Amino acid sequence: IAEIYATLKSVKSVEGRLIEIDACIGIAQYPKDDTDFDELMHCADEAMREAKHKGKNTYVIYTDELHAQHLDQITMTNQLRRAVEKDELSMMYQPVYSLHNGQMASMEALIRWHPYGKAAISPDLFIPLAETAGLISDLEWWVFETVFKQVIAWRPMRSRNIPIAINLSSKGISDEEFIQNLIGLMEKVGIMPGEIEIEITETSLIEQPESAMKNLHLLRQQGIKILLDDFGKGYSSLTYLVSLPIDAIKIDKGFTQKIHSSQDIDAIIKGIIDLAHSIHLKVIAEGIEAENQKEFLKALGTDYGQGYLLHYPSSPVDLEKELK
């Protein structure tokens, strides 16, 4: 393996152009894994896919476990394909509070999947699966339709506007037709732009930056606020941040949970908040689980907070009592 990487590294240019070669390698073994050439290649392919998943310049050796995992994913994808029609999806809502006055400021819509007869599956697992299986657009369309119905149902119960933030995948934010249809749907069912917000992540903007950027502008022109989710988790380039058409950042829960773990972490969090404010972005901290985290964020001027300490994601029925 080391030799293969060394050989690839030694290639410095092709037709006069400077290049750098990374490789993800999948390994299958003859005759252990299979004796048929095509099948053996298939095993190597599965191992390679796993290597790609792990990151650049990694290799993975094919195992039966990997095979079982692959079969599980196929089964899960087939079940997910039918989740909408089988009525297995639902939405939970988690309130976000102003850290200045303690009032509920908005809610985040979070999808749930309860496959019939099985334990619930986390969106962290099935959203990526839906993305690779090409199911994400249908799923996200269902999310928007469901949230819009909820917005309308809640209107008579609330005395002021409480926007609902909806997570949008990289496919969704890059798909112009999807965004146009979305704006069309809002007009058709009568959703005001201030009644919803869109959450996107930095990584979702990287895949197709041009169309993503165009769509962000389109949504903002409509008056819809854009929140940059999971800030601090990815590259989080501060220069890049300045150029983005967004209204707020959500500090990643990983960061919130490290508050007071070192002076450096605390300084970085303060830096992020100050910088965001200096370019007129609001700051939401997610994943607040402890009182001292909340107090620290509040003292630094964080605008909004979300987390188990303040409110768990809850069903519409449970939230209605509070809205009333």
Ligand code: C2E
């Ligand atoms: P996210 O957008 O970062 O959502 C926040 C996650 O943190 C949620 O997990 C929420 O339940 C959880 N959370 C809230 N407060 C706390 C806390 O105090 N501590 C901890 N440890 N966690 C907290 P959930 O609901 O499992 O969602 C996971 C991810 O799945 C979301 O991360 C989002 O990326 C994705 N997702 C959820 N719903 C949708 C959806 O409708 N569409 C799309 N595209 N993605 C979704």
Ligand code: CA
């Ligand atoms: Ca989110």
Ligand code: CA
């Ligand atoms: Ca987040």
